[in-house]
Amino acid sequence: MSGDRGPMAGTRLTRRYKVAALWRNVFRASTVVGIIVLGLLLINIANSAFGYVAVTNRVDPGDLVAEDRALEDLDHAELVAILEVNISKGLFRKLANEKPFAERERAEVLGLIYENVVKPEVAKQWTLLESITKRSEIVAEATTAYPSATLRFESWLDVAFITSPQSSDAVKAGIRTALLGSLWTIAIAIVFAFPIGVGAAIYLEEYADHARPAARAINQVIQTNISNLAGVPSIIYGILGLAVFVRVLEPLTSGAIFGLTDSTTANGRTIISAGLTLGLLILPLIIINSQEAIRAVPNSLREAAFGLGATRWQTVWSHVLPNAMPGILTGTILSVSRAMGETAPLVVVGASTYITADPSEPFSKFTTLPIQIYQWTTRPQDVFRNIAAAAIIALLMLLLSMNGVAIVLRNRFSKRT
């Protein structure tokens, strides 16, 4: 019989194996492509966040002092004297009125000299890859094209970047305002969405009546509705927030009913509107995640509690919830890290384009880290791309640490059961 198949069968088999091997490589290559793109994304960001810059000074610091000394070596009085000589009398008086020079730290005076006299500006910046591979060419270019410039390796992401407020000058700009805005909005979103989300999950998993047809229909509607809400694009939540929190609830969200009548914030485009909008956005996610966590609690625990005469709420509160909590928290952290990166709904709700004051209360104007990145990215000047990249790294670090906490929680949870 086998002789009947002849040599043809052999070649067909070889071809089938060849095709199989080919596709196997295609499938593997696709996976590699995905990972390469992730790598490219990260490299592209790091590429802009670090690198050489040529900085030109309006006034060379060396010209301000006697030849054998550097600006950094001078004491407080000498620095004040230099400042007085090199800036206009009006500005000097204004600075003295803000805070007398005697009370200012030496470093602060030095900072004022740099800000008002030296005025460093970035003439040209190079990417990280260029900085590593073409160092000598960069040095040559910098000396010919920008003879007065000093070349230095700049890390756009540094402590000053995180602690200084927003500024129209890219060299001085920082993410402090945006970072605080993000934390405020997220805190409000959690306070709003966590109790309601967990409550809804408990209702659907523990209380929902599946026996009576009418009750079952209602529960079915709620359940379907939640999964549909989870698929609504985030920008729709922004539009809802604009219509409800910013416009209809303006007296509440601008703080007017609490006696706050600050005209600059009284338009409802405040932290609390943004926080509540994000709260609505993550509510369905928290409900779905919490439901899964509650469903994973073994039924024997509930039956044991009921057997001892516990009421339903006692069972839920003392047995189901403590066991489901790690799962609920993991799900919540993942939802919150989603909210942390959301930009579109907050732009629609009305994030401020430029604020330098720290947000101090729920009724302050706001900006958040992703919005800051968006605004810097869309600026035409190249140097803002560098600080956008630095802000992206800060955001990714924040999200990574949140996800890290979630993973630790999940591991602890899975060890227990």
Place this chain on the structure above:
Amino acid sequence: MTNEKDATTLGVASERATLAALRKRPRIKETLIQAFLFVCGALSILITIGIVYELGKESALFFTRKQWEQTNKAIAWDMDAGGTTVDVTTSGAALRVDDLILLNQEMMRVVSIEGTRLTVERGIDGTVSMAHSKDTPIQVATEVTLREFFGTTEWNPQIGRFGIWALVNATMMTSLIALAVALPLGLSVAIYLSEYASEKARATLKPILEVLAGVPTVVYGYFALTFMTPLLRSIIGQDIVEVYNTASAGLVMGILILPIVSSMSEDALSAVPNSLREAAYGLGATKLETALKVVVPAAFSGIAAAFLVAASRAIGETMIVAVAAGAGPNFTFNPFRAAETMTGHIVRISGGDLSYNSLDYNSLFAIGLMLFFMTLGLNVVSQQIVKRFREVYE
């Protein structure tokens, strides 16, 4: 006898007392808690109602609001209360047939136009026909009709043009490009992870791909603008590819939705029982034939659902297109030109201080409503597919 009787009554009485004690007592705290939890659950319905109500209400305003705009045209002769033809000056914006125009207090409808001569229908909407003197300025109504909204392709609020297809077209372009990247790639990744990769490789590769899904979309926008666009421009040509273009936004969006496709499809493939694979191997099928002819068809409902969810995500995606696709509605099929999507337009016009009583504000909701129904439709169909076509294995 009496004793016995007494005992019986006593027994009945005590039984009653026990029953009374055992009867379900009203527990106020429990009831209150249950009511509160129900409200939490029902709140989600309220959110949906809120979304539909607000979007619907403002969209209705969008389609009924009449705004009178100066055309810089005037009538060239005196008009009496009964005449239906009038000459107009050639200056200013052109009128169209069916436009509503306003002279003093009277509303008229343009019936036909021959050169500068208009034939009009007088006294529209209960306004009174009256005489108008020469040089009375003409105002035109910019009422947005559903026919204009769905029937035209120019979106330019400044001159009262609201043709949604300019925006929908751009949304379709970016989404289709994204799906063209994500569907084949995502399915390949899913097949590789589920059918080929060793347990160890899968455990490392899957979380790495999921990182892609966790990256905020604004970061992808940055990536599209600073990496993908320069790359396309250097490969295809600076003069063909504009700085802002839908191709770059679409390609990067494909990377964004890749993990959705791969992760959901992989779940569906892994759910196919091993007995099916073993049966295929037993018949002499290669691994590829098993994967493509047995496992993928068996998991078809899950894969189709993944595709639809990914499509819905692509349509609603905002920040990538807001950063990289361009600012300015443009009806074009050229992926290398700038065009504004629905979401991109919403972000751009709501960015500034938007006044609540403007067509722009209302238009936001009309676009939002359209977007809501498009994504909802895709999500519902996806759920139905899973429900109806799921192969259940013992």
